[in-house]
Every structure is written in C-alpha cells, then in structure tokens.
Amino acid sequence: MEKGKSVFGHIFKGFNRSSQHDEDISLAEECNRAEDAVIKIENLNIYIRNNHILKNVNLTLHDKKITCIIGPSGCGKTTLLRSINRMIDTTEHLRVEGRVLVSGEDIYDHKAEITHIRKKIGLLSQRPTPLPMSIYDNITYGCRIHGVRSRKVLDATVEKYLKGVNLWEEVKDRLHSPASALSIGQQQRLCLARGLAVEPQFILADESTSALDPISSKHIEDLFAKLRERYGIIMVTHTLRQALRIADYVVFMYMGEVIEQGTAEELFKNPQHELTKQYLSGVFS
Amino acid sequence: MLILTGLSLFLLVAIGIGLFFKSRLILSEHSLWDLLSGSAWKPLSGEFGFLPFIVGTLFVTALSIAIALPISLLSAIFLTEYASSWVKRVVFPIFDxxxxxxxxxxxxxxxxIIVPWIADKLGPRFVDYTSGYTVLASGIVLGIMILPILVSLLIEIFTIVPQDYREASASLGATKWQTCSKVILRKAMPGIVAAVVLSISKAFGETIAVLMVCGNYAAIPRSLFDPCYPLPALIANNYGEMLSLPLYESALMFAAFILFFIILVFNIISRWILRNIERSYKM
Known part of the structure; x- marks a missing residue:
C-alpha cells in the first residue's frame, strides 16, 4: 500500500515538473527543501558479524555546509558514511542499533522507504562509476526511474546539471556517446551531475578525489565549494590538507568512535583531545 | 603448447574436410541445391532431400532456447541479486x-512424462491428433537440458558485474529490479549473448534425448504438434545400419557435414554480433 502511494508520489512529482520550466524547476526545488534539513545520528552502533565497527556515534550534520570526516584507515569513516544512505544494507551479518534522522525521519525505521531515502542523499564514490550507457542516459537515469518521461524536461535536466559541474562545454556535442569514453576526471564530474539530477538534499562523498589526478581533483573540490550553497556535503577524506581547504565542520574518528567534532577552525586550531592532536601533527595517519 | 593448439585446429579442419570428402559421392549424383531444398526422403529410391532435417534442427533448437532463456535469466537474476546466501548454497549444487x-x-x-502429457492433455486442445512425439516435446526436453548450463553461465556473468554499478544505481534511489533490468542486464549483455551462443551450439548437436521424443518422421514440421527429425537424430538412427548402400552412407556424411557447417556459420555470426555489442556498449 505504502509502496504504491510513493510510486504515485514520484509520478505526480514528475508531472509537476514537466509542466514547469527551468527557473520554475529550481524555484520549486527551493521550496521543497526544508529549512531545517539536517542529519542527526543518535547512538549509532554497527556490528558486522561480531565486530563492533561503529561505537555509539552521535553527530549532527548540517545542511549547506561541508563536513569532513577524517581519521586513520579502518577507523569506520566509510561505514559511517554508508550508514547515512543505508548503503551498508547489502553487508551480510549486519546489525544496526540507534537512529539516523534525516529531516526528522528515522531511516532505520522499518517503515522507512529505502529508495526515497537514497533519493534525498546522493553518493559520490571513490572511483567514478559511469553506468554502461550514454552520457545523456547517465544523467537522466535517476529522473527516469523516478518517473520523469518528458523529453523536454530531461533535456533541460541534462544541460542544467552538466553545466553545474562544468562538463557541458566538453561533452555537449557527444551526449549520446558512451560515458566510459570520458576521462576519469570527467567521469567523476558526470557521476556528480548524475547524483545532483535527482535533487538530493545531501551529498555523501567517499574519498571522491583520491582516484583522480591533481587537476581533476581540484575541479571536484571547487565544485563542492560551490555546491555548498545548495547542498549539505559530507565527505570522507584521507588528506588532511583537503579538509583544511574546504571543511566547515570536521569530525575526527578513531577505532570506530567519534573522538572529536566541531567547526574546522576550532578543531584544527585548537584540538582538545590528545589523539586528535597527534593525528593532526602527523604522529600517525 | 603451440603444437597442441595447432593440433586442435588441425582436427577441426580435418573433420570438416573428411566429412566433405565422404559426402562427395552424393554431391556428384545430386546438385547441392536439390539436396538442401528437397523435402522428399526416400533413400531406397535414391531421393535425398535434407530440408525436413534442417528445418527440424533449427525449429527444435530455437524452441529450446525460447523456453530456456527466460527461465534461466530470471533464475540467475534471482540467485545473484535477491537470494540470501543459504539459498545460493543449496541451489548452486543442484544446477551442477x-x-x-x-x-x-x-x-x-x-x-x-512430456510425450504423454502432450498427447493426452495439451495436444487435444489445439490439434485433432498428436502422438506426443513432437517438436514441442523435443523443445521442452532440450530446453530443460540446457537450462542448468545456461543458469550456471549466467550466474557467473552476473557475479562479475562489479558491485560499484549496483551501488551507483541504488544510490540514485533505484529499486533492485530497476538496477537489474536497466544496469546489470545491460552491462552483462555481451556475456549473456556468449552464454546463449554456447548453449545453442550444444542444443544443435544434442542427439539422444531429442531422438527419443522427436518422432523421427522425415517431413517438414508445420506446427509444434508435428513430429520432426533433426540432423543428429538422422545420423544416429541410421548410421551403421545402412552402410551397405554407399549412397546412403554418403548422404549421412553429408548430413553430418551440414550440421558441422551450421554450427560453424552460427559461431562465426555470433562472434561478429558479440563484437558489435561489445563495441556499442563499450565499457
């Protein structure tokens, strides 16, 4: 029953969109975006088999800010990130305790609808994964599965989001050629545009620049800085300098626990915890 | 190693040439076109028309794939994408x-089972009379025979599609089925074609099971409820019995040559198709 209702909701949304245009689209989006859009993580514990991967995590992630999750390898950064859009669900022998509230909705509630959650929270993975189809179809994939059919709307979406990631000029003449033919940096921007095209509130980035060359990496970073005006961005990063450059908030994790969190300024200039100091000064990494 | 590889290549060519030489006798008596397009099969009065056998072979093979492919595709998708690990552990060995x-x-x-079922239950609904030994029975039996191989191959193919694609699709809010039908099937397409080609090649040559249910009647089948007589069955049924007639022996060799040729051409065409698919889905 619920499923039917939400599918209908998607279709209805599609109709709404097809009757409006460019500026109207962004206006409508703006209205849809609740002002108090935040992600609240409360007492989150995650076990895989019997390993305690995340230990009692409490966090608030803000809209229209960049939050960087830092910490040594294997500290649970990625698990934390993947728990925010329930991408960890595919893991076997998984046990989750606690709550993750996205705009007040507990995504681990048994009534929560997983596709709806993921639509609200985009994911940019470590390596770009263009879907096995054309550039155009990659961007419109999300819109299509959510029921948008109008060619006009789809065309507009492709142009808007490719421009948004500064890819339009490079690919506008070959929108229908395979996405895999793009360079890896272009692919990552394409994947970002694809994620944005379903109009999420948040973007999760899992070391999204680590597989890229320095120039492409800077491209993505600049885009994040620009996108912060409209989206909440939560990124896992290995490079402290990257966090220094763009983070508004920083979360430091160690062995599955959040050791310290705060604004970038506080945390980098005046770390409170001994482990944070050591990590920032490069005692371990 | 190179020699061994060369040897297997040589064997292929040798079989082809051998069959061709053996069938020269019949080719000298009848024109190639008459043999391939003739539908009268009266060996004792010297009439050899191979059309019923060729049509029978193609008909049965096509039917078996039409039956096996949808079932095995859905089974493979279920087993790789939906089934929990204990289901996989139980079901995989069953296919083996x-x-x-x-x-x-x-x-x-x-x-x-199948023949009486067609003769008594299914057949009478569509035609006045059928013995049950039909194209349909052959297609069903053959389809079920290639099913396990096709499923195993497809499972293999779906398993090697990287997890990243599933995540990329899911992270955009796609359901599992949307991910399967729009991304995984697409990504796996070259592999699926290759698997189908392999099972068709097997189906072409499958002899014993088909021979037992096809009816062995040398006429072009007009419907699913007519008997048929595929090439492998023709060869297996008559070889050894009719060697006293040189022309008949040569005819059977020619049948083998046709089968050999069909499989060869089929493989070449499918390779070509596969290359094109790989290019158009370039990944």
Whole structure:
C-alpha cells in the first residue's frame, strides 16, 4: 500500500515538473527543501558479524555546509558514511542499533522507504562509476526511474546539471556517446551531475578525489565549494590538507568512535583531545 | 603448447574436410541445391532431400532456447541479486547435478512424462491428433537440458558485474529490479549473448534425448504438434545400419557435414554480433 502511494508520489512529482520550466524547476526545488534539513545520528552502533565497527556515534550534520570526516584507515569513516544512505544494507551479518534522522525521519525505521531515502542523499564514490550507457542516459537515469518521461524536461535536466559541474562545454556535442569514453576526471564530474539530477538534499562523498589526478581533483573540490550553497556535503577524506581547504565542520574518528567534532577552525586550531592532536601533527595517519 | 593448439585446429579442419570428402559421392549424383531444398526422403529410391532435417534442427533448437532463456535469466537474476546466501548454497549444487545428468535420462523422462502429457492433455486442445512425439516435446526436453548450463553461465556473468554499478544505481534511489533490468542486464549483455551462443551450439548437436521424443518422421514440421527429425537424430538412427548402400552412407556424411557447417556459420555470426555489442556498449 505504502509502496504504491510513493510510486504515485514520484509520478505526480514528475508531472509537476514537466509542466514547469527551468527557473520554475529550481524555484520549486527551493521550496521543497526544508529549512531545517539536517542529519542527526543518535547512538549509532554497527556490528558486522561480531565486530563492533561503529561505537555509539552521535553527530549532527548540517545542511549547506561541508563536513569532513577524517581519521586513520579502518577507523569506520566509510561505514559511517554508508550508514547515512543505508548503503551498508547489502553487508551480510549486519546489525544496526540507534537512529539516523534525516529531516526528522528515522531511516532505520522499518517503515522507512529505502529508495526515497537514497533519493534525498546522493553518493559520490571513490572511483567514478559511469553506468554502461550514454552520457545523456547517465544523467537522466535517476529522473527516469523516478518517473520523469518528458523529453523536454530531461533535456533541460541534462544541460542544467552538466553545466553545474562544468562538463557541458566538453561533452555537449557527444551526449549520446558512451560515458566510459570520458576521462576519469570527467567521469567523476558526470557521476556528480548524475547524483545532483535527482535533487538530493545531501551529498555523501567517499574519498571522491583520491582516484583522480591533481587537476581533476581540484575541479571536484571547487565544485563542492560551490555546491555548498545548495547542498549539505559530507565527505570522507584521507588528506588532511583537503579538509583544511574546504571543511566547515570536521569530525575526527578513531577505532570506530567519534573522538572529536566541531567547526574546522576550532578543531584544527585548537584540538582538545590528545589523539586528535597527534593525528593532526602527523604522529600517525 | 603451440603444437597442441595447432593440433586442435588441425582436427577441426580435418573433420570438416573428411566429412566433405565422404559426402562427395552424393554431391556428384545430386546438385547441392536439390539436396538442401528437397523435402522428399526416400533413400531406397535414391531421393535425398535434407530440408525436413534442417528445418527440424533449427525449429527444435530455437524452441529450446525460447523456453530456456527466460527461465534461466530470471533464475540467475534471482540467485545473484535477491537470494540470501543459504539459498545460493543449496541451489548452486543442484544446477551442477542437473547439468551432470546423462542426456539419455532426460530422454526417458521426456518419453514417460512430456510425450504423454502432450498427447493426452495439451495436444487435444489445439490439434485433432498428436502422438506426443513432437517438436514441442523435443523443445521442452532440450530446453530443460540446457537450462542448468545456461543458469550456471549466467550466474557467473552476473557475479562479475562489479558491485560499484549496483551501488551507483541504488544510490540514485533505484529499486533492485530497476538496477537489474536497466544496469546489470545491460552491462552483462555481451556475456549473456556468449552464454546463449554456447548453449545453442550444444542444443544443435544434442542427439539422444531429442531422438527419443522427436518422432523421427522425415517431413517438414508445420506446427509444434508435428513430429520432426533433426540432423543428429538422422545420423544416429541410421548410421551403421545402412552402410551397405554407399549412397546412403554418403548422404549421412553429408548430413553430418551440414550440421558441422551450421554450427560453424552460427559461431562465426555470433562472434561478429558479440563484437558489435561489445563495441556499442563499450565499457
């Protein structure tokens, strides 16, 4: 029953969109975006088999800010990130305790609808994964599965989001050629545009620049800085300098626990915890 | 190693040439076109028309794939994408066992179950009379025979599609089925075609099980409820019995040559198709 209702909701949304245009689209989006859009993580514990991967995590992630999750390898950064859009669900022998509230909705509630959650929270993975189809179809994939059919709307979406990631000029003449033919940096921007095209509130980035060359990496970073005006961005990063450059908030994790969190300024200039100091000064990494 | 590889290539060519030489006798008596397009099969009065056999072979093979492909695609998708790990642990070996059952067992099963079912239950709804030994029975038995192989191959193919694609699609809010039908099937397309080609090649040559249920009647089948007589069955049924007639022996060799040729051409065409698919889905 619920499923039917939400599918209908998607279709209805599609109709709404097809009757409006460019500026109207962004206006409508703006209205849809609740002002108090935040992600609240409360007492989150995650076990895989019997390993305690995340230990009692409490966090608030803000809209229209960049939050960087830092910490040594294997500290649970990625698990934390993947728990925010329930991408960890595919893991076997998984046990989750606690709550993750996205705009007040507990995504681990048994009534929560997983596709709806993921639509609200985009994911940019470590390596770009263009879907096995054309550039155009990659961007419109999300819109299509959510029921948008109008060619006009789809065309507009492709142009808007490719421009948004500064890819339009490079690919506008070959929108229908395979996405895999793009360079890896272009692919990552394409994947970002694809994620944005379903109009999420948040973007999760899992070391999204680590597989890229320095120039492409800077491209993505600049885009994040620009996108912060409209989206909440939560990124896992290995490079402290990257966090220094763009983070508004920083979360430091160690062995599955959040050791310290705060604004970038506080945390980098005046770390409170001994482990944070050591990590920032490069005692371990 | 190079020599061994060369040897297997040589064997292929040798078989082709051998069959061709053996069938020269019949080719000298009848024109190639008459042999391929003739539908009268009266060996004792010197009439050799191969059309019924060729049509029978193609008909039965096509039917078996039409039956096996949808079932095996859905099974493979279910087993790789939906089933929990204990279901996989139970079901995978079952397919291996099914694949290992000798074809004569499938033939007996077809004769005892499928043939009477078609003759008594299914046939009378569509046609006045059918013996049950039909194209349909052959297609069903053959389809079920290639099913386990096709499923195993497809599972293999779906498993090697990187997890990243599933995540990329899911992270955009796609359901599992949307991910399967729009991304995984697409990504796996070259592999699926290759798997189908492999099973069709096997289906072309499958002899015993088909021979037991096809009816062995040399006429072009007009419907699913007519008997048929595929090439392998023709060869297996008559070879050894009719060697006293040189022309007949040559005719059977020619039948083998046609089969050899069909499989060869089919493989070449499918390779070409595969290359094109790989290019158009370039990944």
């Amino acid at each position: 066992i099914l694949a290992g059952i000798p074809s004569v067992v499938y033939g007996v099963w077809g004769t005892l």
